[in-house]
Amino acid sequence: MVNKKYILLAGVCSALALQPAFAQESNQASWSGRDMTYRGQSYDALDTTYIPSSRMEQQRQYLNHQYAFPAKPRNMWELGINTGVVNIFGDVTSKGPWNAPKFMNAMGFGASLRKALGYAVSVRLNYNFQNASGFDTRARLASVEAPWNNGSYAGNIYSNYKYTGHELSLQFVGAINNINFHKSKNSASLYGFAGAGLMVWNTKISTMDANGANYNFGSLDAMTNADRKSEYKSWLKDADNYNYQVPNGNGTNSGMTWGDNAISPVLVGGIGVQFKLGNRVSLQIEDKITWSGIDKLDGVQRDPGGMALSQDKDVLNYASVGLAFNLGNKKRSVLPLWWVNPMDHVYSELADPRHMRLPDPVLPDSDGDGVTDQFDKCPDTPAGVAVDAHGCPLDTDGDGVPDYKDKQLITPTECQPVDADGVGKCPDPECCKHIGMGGGCNVGAGSICFKANSAKLSSDANNQLANLAAQMKTNPTCKVVVLGNAGDSKVQQQRSWDRVNAVINYMSETQQISRDMFIFQYQGGTGDANCVMFRTAMPGEEGPSNLPPPHPQLGTKN
Template sequence: MASKKYTMMLGLLGLISTAAFAQDTSTTTSESVSTQGTSISAGTNADDSWIYDGTNKVRVTKEDQQNGFLNHTNPYPAKPRNMMELGIGLGPSFMFTAIDPRFGYGASISLRKALSHTFSLRLGYGASNNFGLDYRLRPVADATLPSTIKNMYGTGNTYLANYKTFIQQASLDLIADLNSISNYRGNPKTSFYALVGYSFNMANVAINALDASGNAYTWNLPSGSRKDIKDAAKQQLENNQSNGILDVKGKNDNSRQYETAGLDSKRDDVVGSDETINRHGLDAGIGVAFKVSPRFNIGIEQKFTMFFSNSDVLSGLHLSREGRNTTLSSTQVRFNFNLGNSDKRIEPLWWVNPNNYVYNKLATRDVLPDADGDGITDQFDQEPNTPAGCAVDTHGRSLDTDGDGVPDCRDKQVLTPQSWFPVDADGVGTEPEPACCQELRDKLAAQPVAAECAITSLPSVHFNKSSIKLDDAAKSALSSAAAQLNSNPNCKVKIVGYGASNKRAQQLSWDRVNAVKNFLIEQQGISEGRIIFTYGYDGDANTVDLQPTTESGPSTVPAPHPNLQK
């Protein structure tokens, strides 16, 4: 019976696969289209042309929205019609149960439809054969065997748990694509996704409880590790021993290897694999698909189905009291085909990045003419001949921050006050003279002009070696100079010290000038404001000259090297 199911399933897969390849495989080519007289490039990706190449790929009820988008009265395009995906999967499967699993095999077929660029729904049918073989003897009462079979073992006898479970699964899964939307690339070539959903499962559980002669097994398991026990069981299978742990189907024997149905109820009259066990399940999984062409992709998917309530019966055991539930693991290579007319539908939305259109528009060049290259298209440019390099405002006019008529890019005085207008060709204005300055000038003109200094010369002062003390001759010379200064109040005196060869000479020059200054102020009563302090000139380092003058200058100067000061 099972072989008929597999034959029908494979035949159905073959028919659907043939139909999928027979679909229209034409694709929309990339082209430039004209919208209200403006040329817009469709870009290099033909799959995103649905956004602006008319209304042929949107539903009739969405044509008004699409037309509004094309005519710039609606900012959003209509959602396009997109293809459905037919998927065929093949691969290994096994169940997590209290019995050690052996790999089985399964197949599936599904239809997937996009809800958005991220989410989609997938309706699927799958079938799988799953096997298990324990390594320890269990009480026969733990098995979901008919009582007629259990009685053959006798009270207290044990059996080696095993199962062959054929599961048919109808599922509805919500799939979330994890990388369809991106700001940094076009349409994806790889789709990573996660899924969660519900499944209804119909299982036929068969247990090998009788040997080739139809009698209960006499268990004779070897001692040792789990591997040793299983290796012995496999060896006896290969040797086709009628009294072995598991019997096999001989060439001239029509008996079935898994001859007894596992039950989901207290029925005890079922023999064979005709009892169907129904269970609800929660699906969860992940997968990845690789685009081969706009019509075909290949992927691999890992899916788990967690069965609800007392699901240990799927492995032929009554263990619900232990709180265990069975989980089906299915790993499949999937072959996916996009179904639909490409003239009316685009690829499934999870293969289309909706940001393509936005970035293609941003990357488009020379969509609207801009003769002066200022970034403002000619239709909005109020200054169509803006000089190159000049910053402009939103109307394309050269910026003129101070409003003097000279654009900022040529204005040498960008913020000229209006009181300085008019400006010259470089934008530089004329600063008006403040009223206070004219008043001051008038006051100065009314004052008498100071008389010139009548002193023609003043004596010099000589120092001995490195001394800074004034000897009697020096004091006498300075007293004479002070008398002349007191007689000529318009005169000032410039004290000039020499010695610039090194730091010590410069400090000594300063000390000597300071000694002369202090004598004139403290001993002769000369005002400090009439003294000009200078030192460190090239000349005789032992001499300090006094020069009459009317110029201005500092009356005090900081010591150049105070650490060398005497």
């Protein structure tokens, strides 16, 4: 048992000595761009390079948003090698390595090949070569214990044994501390394992000294325990002759043999911890228990003709330290999945989405006028009615009757208020005959609308002005008022001036209508601020055909 403590202490000291390397790896870790994962630890779940062909269809469905989970990536194999101390927990005290220089009398070594089945479970094929030895300073009766009950011994005897075994097992390994919600990776992996296999073993007992004579145990009876231990130890060291082989065959669990060796099925289990030294190597400390259901691995067995000295089954313990190596092409395979945190991809998508689709915002618009309910001041506008920026029906002449109900689209201010049909009543009935109601001078009325912050005429506006020009050419004595809708700010006033000027320039330069036939008014209009109104001038109505820009430094860019 002392040797088990020594090798565990050596493993712990090795792990502590390597802590600076772990810290350096963590300090040197850096973000790898948008995937928000540490380089060398996780992988880009959107990269199909890591996906085997058997799972590529699932990956395609994930990338096309047809399936919610990415495919499991291809991951590396792990090859492990180890050495350690073997002890048998049975009836005879396990000792060693005491038979120097043959220290392997209590040592073993092993190798394993491990593959991840998922992020928490992996499967491992494990081989162990085992040597164990022991002797006891507690007296036993020779008459009830083989091989001492052959008549050559009387009184007390002191047991000893030397065990050799080969064990092959298939194990399932569980590790879940890689699944972490608060950091990207761990540098240590704590795991447990369990499995089953076969053990080929052989136990021998030394019954004679170096001269071939039977041991004289009577001389040990009178000694103190410390002296007895020292004396018996020297006997066994000098003899180095384990002449009696524990019977096989019917004495084992299975009854199977291979030459002088017994073959027994076994169950194995244990725990271990790995410390990550890099992306390819890790330090591994482990303790494994092997249960065979056999009670004579330590040489103490039942006398067929007497009573049982012990019916407790012997258990093998192997405490080891070793190295594990990750095997595979790092460009096509990620690390073994017990080193990969599956939460990396989830958190990276939450922090900076590359794959996650956010739906377009849906804002309610109950009346379907293009202005959302949140900003719609007229939420019940009939379908198909043109509205302004506030969702209210257009009212070009500002008489309070929306255009879709207004039978007199342009009613002069002096003829307002109007009736329910939008028709005004002028103080002088003769006046109103000339306002959009026919008469000797009537070229019509209308509005020219512009895009926001623009004073450029659209093709629809050009066609509308071309019709106006044709009417003005047939009525050369008529004048037309071009009226803008300027707000309170300097920018709005200059924009209104630019739009009125654009209309009059087009009529004079393109349609060859004299500029003197227009009255330039960039203020005073009502209705949509992005529209310029035109109407027939009333008899006697005069005004300039051009005005200086109010704020030329704020001129509107087309």
